[in-house]
Amino acid sequence: MSISPSDSFPQVSAAYFDGQTAASKAVRLSIDGSDLLLRTDSAEWRWPLGEVHISERLGSTPRLLTFAGGGHCEVNDHAGLDEMLAQTGVRRGWLDRMQHSLPWALAALVLLVVTLAAAYRYLLPWGAEALAMRMPDAVMQKMGSSTLEAMDRFALKPSKLDTARQQELTDEFAHLQPLPGAKFNYHIVFRSSPRMGPNAFALPDGSIVLLDELVDLTKDDNEIIAVLEHERGHVERRHAMRMVLQSSAVGLVMAWYLGDVSSLLATAPAVIMQAKYSRDMEREADEYAEKTLQLNELSPCLLAGILDKLEAAHLATLKKKEQQPEAEEKNSHAVMDYLSSHPATQERIGLLCPAK
Amino acid sequence: MPVRHQYSQGITMQDQLGRQEQRFEFTGSGWEYFKIWIVNVMLSIVTLGIYSAWAKVRRLQYFYRNTRLADASFDYHGQPKAILKGRIIAIVLLVAYNASFKINPILGMVVALVLGLAMPWLLMRSLRFKLYNSSYRGLRFGFSGERRDAYNAFLGYPALAGFTAYLAAPLAHQRIKQYQFDNSRFGNTAFKLNATVKGFYLLYLSALAVILGTLLLLPVLAMLSGTGAGLQSLITGLKSAGPFIVLIMVASFLIVGSLFSAYMQNLVWGNTELGAHRFFSRVSARRLLWIRITNFLGVALTLGLYMPFAAIRMLRFKLESMGVAASGDLSEFVSGQQQQASATGEETAEMFDVDISF
Numbered sequence: 148m149s150i151s152p153s154d155s156f157p158q159v160s161a162a163y164f165d166g167q168t169a170a171s172k173a174v175r176l177s178i179d180g181s182d183l184l185l186r187t188d189s190a191e192w193r194w195p196l197g198e199v200h201i202s203e204r205l206g207s208t209p210r211l212l213t214f215a216g217g218g219h220c221e222v223n224d225h226a227g228l229d230e231m232l233a234q235t236g237v238r239r240g241w242l243d244r245m246q247h248s249l250p251w252a253l254a255a256l257v258l259l260v261v262t263l264a265a266a267y268r269y270l271l272p273w274g275a276e277a278l279a280m281r282m283p284d285a286v287m288q289k290m291g292s293s294t295l296e297a298m299d300r301f302a303l304k305p306s307k308l309d310t311a312r313q314q315e316l317t318d319e320f321a322h323l324q325p326l327p328g329a330k331f332n333y334h335i336v337f338r339s340s341p342r343m344g345p346n347a348f349a350l351p352d353g354s355i356v357l358l359d360e361l362v363d364l365t366k367d368d369n370e371i372i373a374v375l376e377h378e379r380g381h382v383e384r385r386h387a388m389r390m391v392l393q394s395s396a397v398g399l400v401m402a403w404y405l406g407d408v409s410s411l412l413a414t415a416p417a418v419i420m421q422a423k424y425s426r427d428m429e430r431e432a433d434e435y436a437e438k439t440l441q442l443n444e445l446s447p448c449l450l451a452g453i454l455d456k457l458e459a460a461h462l463a464t465l466k467k468k469e470q471q472p473e474a475e476e477k478n479s480h481a482v483m484d485y486l487s488s489h490p491a492t493q494e495r496i497g498l499l500c501p502a503k
Numbered sequence: 504m505p506v507r508h509q510y511s512q513g514i515t516m517q518d519q520l521g522r523q524e525q526r527f528e529f530t531g532s533g534w535e536y537f538k539i540w541i542v543n544v545m546l547s548i549v550t551l552g553i554y555s556a557w558a559k560v561r562r563l564q565y566f567y568r569n570t571r572l573a574d575a576s577f578d579y580h581g582q583p584k585a586i587l588k589g590r591i592i593a594i595v596l597l598v599a600y601n602a603s604f605k606i607n608p609i610l611g612m613v614v615a616l617v618l619g620l621a622m623p624w625l626l627m628r629s630l631r632f633k634l635y636n637s638s639y640r641g642l643r644f645g646f647s648g649e650r651r652d653a654y655n656a657f658l659g660y661p662a663l664a665g666f667t668a669y670l671a672a673p674l675a676h677q678r679i680k681q682y683q684f685d686n687s688r689f690g691n692t693a694f695k696l697n698a699t700v701k702g703f704y705l706l707y708l709s710a711l712a713v714i715l716g717t718l719l720l721l722p723v724l725a726m727l728s729g730t731g732a733g734l735q736s737l738i739t740g741l742k743s744a745g746p747f748i749v750l751i752m753v754a755s756f757l758i759v760g761s762l763f764s765a766y767m768q769n770l771v772w773g774n775t776e777l778g779a780h781r782f783f784s785r786v787s788a789r790r791l792l793w794i795r796i797t798n799f800l801g802v803a804l805t806l807g808l809y810m811p812f813a814a815i816r817m818l819r820f821k822l823e824s825m826g827v828a829a830s831g832d833l834s835e836f837v838s839g840q841q842q843q844a845s846a847t848g849e850e851t852a853e854m855f856d857v858d859i860s861f
Contacts, residue, residue, distance in 0.1 A: 162575065164641030169690065171575060171640060205561060206535040208568035209576050219641055221576065245542045246561075252538040255545035256808075262548055286605060 166217035291352025306337035380435025451500035526826035533812035623657035648686035656682035
């Protein structure tokens with residue numbers, strides 16, 4: 148349909164629109180020197196090629212030759228147009244080539260996967276850490292107090308420990324020499340929660356919630372101190388804030404990417420991925436506790452010991468639940484089980500206390 | 504459905520006036536778009552999102568230029584730099600919105616209020632940008648909506664809907680569509696929306712009836728599958744059939760959602776005029792549901808790689824269900840006045856997920 152055999156110059160048929168009306172006119176395009184020639188059966192126009200904007204190829208969509216005055220030509224004959232433009236030295240751009248080649252598409256896919264994986268593995272934690280470390284104290288305070296408020300409302304009960312015992316543990320913890328560079332003012336918040344079982348968690352503002360169930364788990368106060376040091380590690384490394392930042396960044400990207408498909412799909416990965424983050428952070432907190440314990444001439448095996456007890460308690464609860472699946476249905480989804488977010492406990496014990 | 508009735512009236516009228524039907528045609532292909540898409544996504548990520556404005560222009564150009572009506576295609580003219588500028592402003596607004604809530608709830612409320620007040624204006628600007636940058640046969644579309652009407656449509660009526668426990672929601676929806684369509688033009692010929700408030704109410708009520716019907720049916724189903732008598736059977740039934748009931752709920756919402764969007768497109772486009780020409784829209788809810796489910800599965804199973812194919816499929820289906828019942832020659836339009844519009848509105852609206860596109 149494009150090149151008329153009688154003519155030695157390549158000709159391309161096109162539809163011309165003047166930009167003033169919607170009427171189309173069938174024209175033939177050809178190149179004459181540095182001009183573009185438009186011909187109908189009765190008339191001929193001439194445009195310097197420099198005043199014609201030629202749209203890039205985009206799949207097999209029509210290409211548009213737009214003229215400085217406002218009119219344009221729609222060309223569907225891609226091979227013909229390419230051949231005609233080849234005479235003028237107009238080459239296809241690199242982007243044009245990339246967008247239409249399967250090898251480039253595959254290369255882009257591989258590069259994309261690698262970039263995403265690297266960004267997720269390195270850039271995201273690094274960015275979250277950098278941002279978390281610069282977070283103003285007011286934000287950390289606010290996040291800590293509002294988290295405690297929410298937990299008090301939904302999951303925690305007042306502690307049954309007497310004040311003397313609470314003071315004793317507080318003193319023992321305060322007595323400990325912290326690692327140089329520790330920033331936060333720590334205080335222990337005593338609570339209990341039969342639903343959560345033995346547990347302790349660090350809030351971003353330096354409060355450490357210690358549950359009675361954990362205190363009851365061991366007779367050695369130094370083991371409790373070891374857990375508190377582990378939690379201090381979480382606070383100092385701002386793990387809670389980093390988790391919040393990371394998961395909201397992942398959530399934001401997913402929501403943007405999957406936006407119109409499903410919000411369900413968008414939230415799932417963020418939740419799944421969190422487990423992996425926690426593992427790295429646990430290791431970091433373990434190391435922090437290990438160093439503090441060593442600084443105070445205490446053995447890191449203390450932390451290993453309490454971890455061992457926690458796992459035993461956890462397995463026991465699991466077993467109990469298996470035996471009575473009907474009862475306490477709701478409680479089996481405890482808000483934050485100490486061990487479910489602390490995987491590979493034996494591995495951690497091995498790292499802390501190789502002798503064990 | 505009552506809407507279908509309204510729609511079939513449209514057909515007879517067209518026949519009586521001897522209009523000629525021209526369907527939209529969509530020539531995009533999944534593989535072709537996949538190649539363009541993946542290269543653009545990769546470049547967007549490598550350039551930390553800066554390239555995404557150029558990618559957006561390419562995407563829209565691919566879609567527009569593959570959309571054909573009466574042997575001519577549409578085109579998109581948005582400038583990547585304008586879109587990039589809009590995106591930067593949108594991100595700043597988004598961060599300000601989120602950060603202010605974290606710092607202080609009162610400050611957050613103030614920022615939310617300011618954004619809420621600015622939203623109608625942004626939506627108006629985004630419509631203007633989108634239409635001004637769209638063309639067909641070398642003629643630009645245009646949008647001449649007034650600011651006051653934008654505030655009525657995007658803030659006033661939705662607020663009314665909120666105050667009346669959503670009783671006025673269909674009215675608000677109709678007013679928004681009316682604002683969009685009645686202020687749009689192609690060249691210098693105006694669009695006109697004839698879909699009535701009554702039509703919107705009938706559609707909303709039908710959807711509500713289906714949802715309520717399902718909700719009422721569920722306890723009955725549960726009772727039948729449960730053991731014991733009365734309330735006891737309901738409780739045991741709900742417990743044993745728990746996941747099954749969730750499945751029914753999800754399925755029914757999917758079905759109602761597809762019915763609703765199919766009939767909504769038919770209602771709106773089936774009652775739109777452009778000068779002497781009428782549009783028609785015959786989206787089949789069953790096909791729409793099928794495409795949605797298979798697209799969802801495709802995207803989920805390929806970790807998102809099916810996305811470009813899904814987009815092409817959906818677009819082809821929606822566009823090819825529509826067309827123009829042309830009275831006389833489509834070429835008779837003459838160009839109207841052109842206007843400048845900035846891209847900020849459009850990008851902000853997109854970031855905040857207030858998608859009010861046609």
